[in-house]
Amino acid sequence: MTIYDISEKAGVSIATVSRVLNGSSNVSEKTRKKVLDVIDRYGYTPNAFARGLGLNTMKTIGIMCADSSDLFLAKAIYYIEQKLRANEYDSILSCTGYEHKNKAASMNLLLNKKVDAIIMVGSNFIYEEAERNKYIADAAAQVPVMLLNAYVDIANVYSIVSDDFMSMYEATNYLLSTGVTDPIYFYASTSYSGKKKLSGFKAAMELGNLLDSPDRMQFFSGSHEDIPAMTAQLCLLRQKGLAFHGVVAADDTLAIAAVKYAMEEGLRIPEDLSVIGYNNSMLTQCCIPELTSIDNTLEILCEHLIMTLMEVFNGKEMPKKAVFSGQLIKRSTTL
Amino acid sequence: MTIYDISEKAGVSIATVSRVLNGSSNVSEKTRKKVLDVIDRYGYTPNAFARGLGLNTMKTIGIMCADSSDLFLAKAIYYIEQKLRANEYDSILSCTGYEHKNKAASMNLLLNKKVDAIIMVGSNFIYEEAERNKYIADAAAQVPVMLLNAYVDIANVYSIVSDDFMSMYEATNYLLSTGVTDPIYFYASTSYSGKKKLSGFKAAMELGNLLDSPDRMQFFSGSHEDIPAMTAQLCLLRQKGLAFHGVVAADDTLAIAAVKYAMEEGLRIPEDLSVIGYNNSMLTQCCIPELTSIDNTLEILCEHLIMTLMEVFNGKEMPKKAVFSGQLIKRSTTL
């Protein structure tokens, strides 16, 4: 059933059918109804390819992320998909993995599908060395590129970020204010937002002259889901003689590992060990006591991201970067 | 840069260009190279819409799921996306939510985008009443429909399921074999696989004549992530006087709630309370002791699903239903 069939049955031209399909105002009420009736009776749906070919868009957005099953990224994707759909856009998903190799290739696949924009979820798409970010610039030359929780200064790329530096700074300060003087920072990512968080921690510690040992910044290099290994690393740290009564974690998963560490070592939380997580995920509810964490208002970020994108589509000039502050959710792993 | 530009610069016809692009064998090595060189130099990528219009496919699969941020569904989507990409297909994601309303509409949106198949992830797309599943039959009339962890007998729909009945039956039997005689079953979904699991539990209990009270089947009706509410429900159950020394949970999240319940009530695990979860997610690592759970070999299911789909595309006759058995992963919440 094509537009020709409909036009014939309705006794009008294909242009007229196309017009009622696209809600053009230049159609008399009478013919509009006539066409709609025919469509109704015979059940026509436009051919998306032909339409795409004519309009040069299929209202589809490419979403890139490292791992769609990561707790945080999955939530982000969920929100983004919702908001896109509300704006009548579909989303093509592409998971690139954490390895730094096939990002450009992934992006090209999306671009070849003629997506109208690309949304990069998470901060591990940005390289230190500017020239390696060329693939982003190349994409941005074709369609708007949106970054969630990452920033890079390239034309036609827009960033929506949470203020990770400030969040971590405040979280650390809060921990210090409860009397902890020797916390460690536990992190697993050195991406854009990873760096911001780390700086936040450092800034707070340096303020109090508390940063005595580089060991206080504990980097975990294992799998993002390997909680036992994370716990083991903390146990080892203690065995090596580093004393700490607080853990500031860059992710709730790492924080849960800290809670387990405490349980294994027989430490009371928060009396003997305070723990602060990040992302305020469901993991905060998984332990006793429940986890203090930082909520980065992800849904708001996503909402703003999509809103910005729609405005860009409308040709409106939009800020290249929007920063949203997070919120410390105090629960029971801190005093 | 279109195929015309390339053909002109290479001094051949557009048909020839198209042929080298599609790897047709009817091209001499010399001209193939010539065309490839030009493409290389000028950087041409085919227009996906025009291609789609000609071939009537864009190698895109629609994925439907209730909530892409659910731990289990997110993993499934991740695997599916991976395997699809390995087969040079892209995936369009559509999250429908758990409400039973706009599934058909969602499906039509995907169909209108001319996806080559639809994959429904999770079992809450199947209705009891056969006539409500008409929207699936309608879709299946157009493209193959794949169901992950659900089954319905409709032409052109293929099911890949884990043997939830047997898994739960064995899990329950195992629990009983450790000496627990009064477990409760804790569940939150009455979908296809939800029912299977419940039957598995019941079967094992009835075998031992242990199913004394309907209260032993505890349905949780709150949000899928509201662990505190789950915990509260168990506490309440105990206050109401129902004794239980084991919890068989239909999902790791519910199992975590049971672990928290034990901690709050001061019960030792597994001595005073045994807990078995389901899905073997990362949550099993989040508590101490670590959670005994059922692994439903999700990656294998997904692999098989995509394999089946590809065979269907190739016109091969495939079984309408493939069942994979799960595996009880014994950890420390059971004796």
Added chain:
DNA sequence: ATTAAAAATGTAAGCGCTTACATTTTTGCG
């Protein structure tokens, strides 16, 4: 009633590709 402007409708030319079919070139064998 006349007529210019506005509204509705129709015509046809793309959009960039694939592919059946036609034509030309190459191959290999008598």
Added chain:
DNA sequence: CGCAAAAATGTAAGCGCTTACATTTTTAAT
């Protein structure tokens, strides 16, 4: 070398839609 078959290449007709432009119809002011 001649010729038929095979291989390579070209021509052109779609695929189903949008839309600029042309044409017809309606509206409304004189």
